Amino acid sequence: MSEDQPLSAVSPVLHELRAGTHTRHVALEKRLPFFSNTLDLEGYTRLLSAYYGFYHELEERLQHSPWMTHGFDLQARLKTPALRRDLQALGVSIQSLALCETLPALHSPACVLGVLYVLEGATLGGNVLRKQMSQRLGLEGHNGCAFLYVYGEATGRQWKAFLEFLGSVPLDAQARDQAVQAASSTFSCFEHWLERQEVLL
Template structure:
């Protein structure tokens, strides 16, 4: 009997948490207005500020992680939407989950990197809605035409953990926890600063 690859097992294990995030986020309603879009980006900025740092500390592979970091893209989009740089730096951040080692870091990164796939659709929707081209959409455009290649490279790297049950358990647990933490942070009713 053929055993599914790690990516397929991870996708199945995280599916309930992924669906809960999508249901709670209601992104189409959130991006329908520019203030709503700015609020969503501000929340994403806080999340990435915490998570990218935590992932980087445990993954310890900056050449692999650097092109996948999107914090600067969020800052550029927020600047385009009128949020002053000092206000961007001061945005609230959640505490990241405890990541213990490279496998857990890859599990958390699976959530962030996976969002670049759906981000292509969201970016096109926002572009049509608000008339943006590239500016204001760099977070959702992410890797642009390289999105498929970047995802394939990530999946190849993911398979490095496929033959280690303990690593797979850590990776899967971190991915599920990251989806849950992202839902709690992005869907919470806290206020974000206005533009200016």
Template structure:
């Protein structure tokens, strides 16, 4: 994978990465994308649950991130392509146990998780194209939300991280961990995750 730019590794980025590595791994292993039984129905249920997390969380990020980074429009488009009406999308359950976005430090931690997911999204986009025939027009827009701008958007986010004061690092890491935990909890509550691995790997 070459989406991660060879950018000078800021201590801030390294702290976020180290702090969330095990949460990322845990979530990745419970997401059903690569499960043998995963089909379009499962994918649609999963994207509905994603919507229920991203939509209210992006509302909390208003004022902290450019609206061009909002991923809810792509999720809406995917759900419509997968057969949901606008009314059905409006009626989807929304997560209320969200990470707290009290200040810029928290926002950076939350954004790290949401922006980083566009990197993993590149892997998922290709896998879902292969396995489910998905593309940007029939339900797969979210997984490639920035399309050709994925690398550039990530680099711009890293530049912003690079200018953040070291004093906000701990709060950002805690917010990033909380984002992973709450996302996993929400997806679990919606019944769209695999059982946790018993081996702990």
């Protein structure tokens, strides 16, 4: 997550989200195989397939959630289309992929914000991962690496815009706690899903 903001610019909910998810976030990052010497094209394809099974189902729920916060353009930020393009470029039959059933609960606007925090924050390291996959596997945006750099050069601007939106939503202490629990649950559900798909280190 972005750490380059002055303390005065960090909203209470962002501060609590960072603190409340740090342990799970770091633990999951250590298990992702993007920088593993053993990751080959087959392993990368399996990893993206597992990502698709999670993102597709979670974004579907977000799109149909009655708690989606007004003013957030979810359609412009969906990651599933990029995953679909990558997998098709890699020769994967989308219809055959397993889909995740255990997802974070979306029972309030605060829960939705917590989930979005994780999904948007996950884009921040995309350029580093894209370069790694380009060097090691010869992948670029057109042949299997669109998802990792989904916002391209607009990544920083998109994150800043999301943080501004996050800080603009009035949340009391109870709602902030719901957001943190939903974000933590998102990390947990994602890790458990990737573990079941046997793609983690």
